[in-house]
Amino acid sequence: MSKLELVTSDICPFAQRTRIALIEKGLEYDSLEIEFVGDSFNKPDWFLKLTPTAQMPVLKYAGDVIYESDIVNEYIDEVFPEPALMPKDPAGRAFARNWIAYSNSKFLQGFYGVIMSLETERQEFYKAEFADRLRYMEREGLEKLSEGGPYWLGEQMTLADLSFYPFIERFCVLEHYRGFSMPDDCVRLKAWLEAMRERPSVAATLESDEFHIDVYKNYAVGKQIGNTAKEWQKVIA
Numbered sequence: 001m002s003k004l005e006l007v008t009s010d011i012c013p014f015a016q017r018t019r020i021a022l023i024e025k026g027l028e029y030d031s032l033e034i035e036f037v038g039d040s041f042n043k044p045d046w047f048l049k050l051t052p053t054a055q056m057p058v059l060k061y062a063g064d065v066i067y068e069s070d071i072v073n074e075y076i077d078e079v080f081p082e083p084a085l086m087p088k089d090p091a092g093r094a095f096a097r098n099w100i101a102y103s104n105s106k107f108l109q110g111f112y113g114v115i116m117s118l119e120t121e122r123q124e125f126y127k128a129e130f131a132d133r134l135r136y137m138e139r140e141g142l143e144k145l146s147e148g149g150p151y152w153l154g155e156q157m158t159l160a161d162l163s164f165y166p167f168i169e170r171f172c173v174l175e176h177y178r179g180f181s182m183p184d185d186c187v188r189l190k191a192w193l194e195a196m197r198e199r200p201s202v203a204a205t206l207e208s209d210e211f212h213i214d215v216y217k218n219y220a221v222g223k224q225i226g227n228t229a230k231e232w233q234k235v236i237a
């Protein structure tokens with residue numbers, strides 16, 4: 001079998017989506033670790049040549065170079081079908097993709113809106129927005145689709161769960177810097193988080209609250225550099 005290589009870092013929630021997927025599949029892979037430090041993030045040339053976005057994660061396998069975390073995860077699920085991380089039926093897969101799209105748009109806009117907004121008025125706006133979006137996830141997602149199972153679409157953990165999880169692990173950051181926490185009435189989301197944390201794949205990638213709080217210190221004061229901060233700055237403006 002060809003070697004799997006993942007450009008990754010412990011700080012990156014997007015790469016965490018993929019690390020969990022690889023562990024779920026029981027796949028060995030080589031980590032190509034990059035530390036984003038310094039004024040230019042010190043991105044090595046080999047990395048810049050690999051991906052047009054200059055963002056991780058990037059997966060290299062059998063001559064393929066795949067980027068964008070949720071796309072990487074679908075690629076992994078297609079190339080290594082067992083255990084499946086997408087539902088077998090087309091409607092189930094469509095629902096999973098609906099929620100992955102929501103995760104990458106409204107959900108992440110809420111997350112970055114709360115942490116990156118600097119003026120109090122904007123912070124309050126995003127805190128209220130994000131609380132509403134979490135309630136929408138509770139109501140339209142878990143309540144309607146999970147059918148009593150612990151995961152987004154029921155008994156089977158899917159790529160939809162993986163898309164949300166790393167950011168919800170980082171809610172300690174929103175609490176610490178902005179006093180934002182999951183609304184009390186999001187009881188299903190809280191139970192879902194517990195179920196996710198019990199999975200060995202998730203436990204293997206879990207970092208402490210202190211770790212995350214330190215990683216986001218520049219985001220909280222508007223000093224984060226790099227493409228990701230620039231991208232979200234435009235979205236939340």
Ligand SMILES: N[C@@H](CCC(=O)N[C@@H](CS)C(=O)NCC(=O)O)C(=O)O
Nearest residue numbers: 012014055056057068069226227228
């Ligand atoms: N949409 C991308 C986002 C990936 C992303 O933002 N990765 C961050 C690290 S967590 C990155 O590589 N940032 C580089 C930069 O900001 O220049 C994905 O889902 O893979």
